Amino acid sequence: MRSYPCGHWWNEASHPSRVWIVLLVLLVWGCSRQEPLKVGFVGGLTGRLSDLGTAGRDGVLLAVEEVNRAGGIHGRTITLLVKDDKHSPDEAKRVDQELIDEGVVAIIGHMTSAMAVAVLPLINEKHVLMIAPTVSSDQVSGIDDYFLRVTAPSTQEAVRLAQVAYNSKGSRKIVAVFDDSNRSYSLRFVEVFGREFERLGGNIVKAEAFASGQDWRPVDIAQMVVAAKPDGVLMVAGAGDAAMFCQQLHKLGCHASVYLAGWAMTDEFLRTGGPAVEGVVFNHVFDQNNQSPTYLKFKQEFLHRFGREPDFAATYSFQAARVLLEALAKVDVPEPQKLKDAIIKQETFQGVQGDFTIDRFGDAQCKRFNVTVSEGRFVTTE
Numbered sequence: 001m002r003s004y005p006c007g008h009w010w011n012e013a014s015h016p017s018r019v020w021i022v023l024l025v026l027l028v029w030g031c032s033r034q035e036p037l038k039v040g041f042v043g044g045l046t047g048r049l050s051d052l053g054t055a056g057r058d059g060v061l062l063a064v065e066e067v068n069r070a071g072g073i074h075g076r077t078i079t080l081l082v083k084d085d086k087h088s089p090d091e092a093k094r095v096d097q098e099l100i101d102e103g104v105v106a107i108i109g110h111m112t113s114a115m116a117v118a119v120l121p122l123i124n125e126k127h128v129l130m131i132a133p134t135v136s137s138d139q140v141s142g143i144d145d146y147f148l149r150v151t152a153p154s155t156q157e158a159v160r161l162a163q164v165a166y167n168s169k170g171s172r173k174i175v176a177v178f179d180d181s182n183r184s185y186s187l188r189f190v191e192v193f194g195r196e197f198e199r200l201g202g203n204i205v206k207a208e209a210f211a212s213g214q215d216w217r218p219v220d221i222a223q224m225v226v227a228a229k230p231d232g233v234l235m236v237a238g239a240g241d242a243a244m245f246c247q248q249l250h251k252l253g254c255h256a257s258v259y260l261a262g263w264a265m266t267d268e269f270l271r272t273g274g275p276a277v278e279g280v281v282f283n284h285v286f287d288q289n290n291q292s293p294t295y296l297k298f299k300q301e302f303l304h305r306f307g308r309e310p311d312f313a314a315t316y317s318f319q320a321a322r323v324l325l326e327a328l329a330k331v332d333v334p335e336p337q338k339l340k341d342a343i344i345k346q347e348t349f350q351g352v353q354g355d356f357t358i359d360r361f362g363d364a365q366c367k368r369f370n371v372t373v374s375e376g377r378f379v380t381t382e
Contacts, residue, residue: 036072037072037073037076038103039064039081039107040083041109042092042115043084043111044084047086048238049112051238051311055311055317056316059318073328078325083095087115100126107128108131109133111313112185113139114184120145129148131148131343133150133317133320134317137153137184138154142361149358150323151366152366154185154262157368158189162202163200170231171256172203173229174231174232174234175205175208175230176206176207176208177234177236177237178235179236186261208225219248223248233249233257233258235264238263239269240272241264243270246258246277260280260282262312265286270376270378285369286316288309288378294350294352295353302318319352319356323358324339340362344359
């Protein structure tokens with residue numbers, strides 16, 4: 001092996017061809033350090049379930065803009081690439097592949113459990129980290145893979161909502177209605193709710209499925225519900241469908257208590273439902289009445305940027321983005337396994353409404369709240 005003093009090495013390297021090689025290596029290395037880090041976001045941005053996707057996109061965008069204003073990560077800005085999965089499994093897989101081909105370091109999404117389940121094989125095959133803001137299906141729980149999330153599994157929500165229905169509201173006879181287009185979430189929710197409700201002494205007298213976007217008629221299902229004469233109705237559906245269903249119950253004079261899965265708890269539900277949704281009950285991970293300084297700051301910044309208050313989808317998408325961006329700041333190279341390891345190692349994260357945890361399987365735990373609609377607003381009751 002030959003060793004050279006710096007001056008001697010440079011003299012040999014000063015041959016024209018060697019100089020160009022050295023300059024080219026330095027140029028490529030210098031430019032690569034300044035290239036933006038690409039992050040993907042995928043959600044349903046069109047169609048009946050688009051309220052989740054647009055809110056999620058805006059929450060992620062706010063987090064990215066915040067980091068970029070502070071100088072980026074290790075001197076590199078973040079470029080957010082946004083895709084619409086159209087709440088279609090085939091489209092979800094197609095746009096995820098597009099993001100992978102474009103070289104994203106991770107994907108934030110999807111916003112519904114059905115889409116997450118559909119893309120999971122692709123994500124794991126390609127070794128791409130995915131962090132889901134609002135996916136809560138148990139179907140993706142307890143698996144050591146490249147899928148992580150920042151919201152708790154829906155089984156906890158279903159159990160607690162059943163307890164509220166039986167213990168607090170006094171319901172004993174319930175009809176369940178659920179959107180089969182998000183079956184991995186909705187059917188499991190109904191099953192878990194039903195088991196707990198019946199364990200307590202109640203009865204699920206009927207469970208009826210419909211498919212959002214396939215010309216379903218809320219009035220027909222509402223008439224079926226009224227005919228069963230329940231004292232409670234469980235609906236697991238998106239905001240628009242849930243609001244229209246509540247309107248039909250209201251028109252038919254149904255006085256049964258209405259219990260909704262957290263999927264529907266968005267501003268669209270309030271706008272579309274109007275007086276017909278007064279008194280409906282949720283159990284949720286989001287407290288719209290939270291008064292902590294961290295949340296109020298986030299709320300004000302979101303309102304200033306987008307002209308509306310954040311809902312649960314925007315809030316949890318902001319938190320999902322923060323989890324990823326903090327991991328990117330910790331690793332030397334933004335590789336999927338290193339990012340995942342950094343997140344799992346941290347375990348406890350500061351959310352805008354309080355701490356939450358992510359375990360070794362990428363499953364989250366966070367505080368839950370009972371929520372009702374009162375005077376056109378979501379009000380936390382305990």
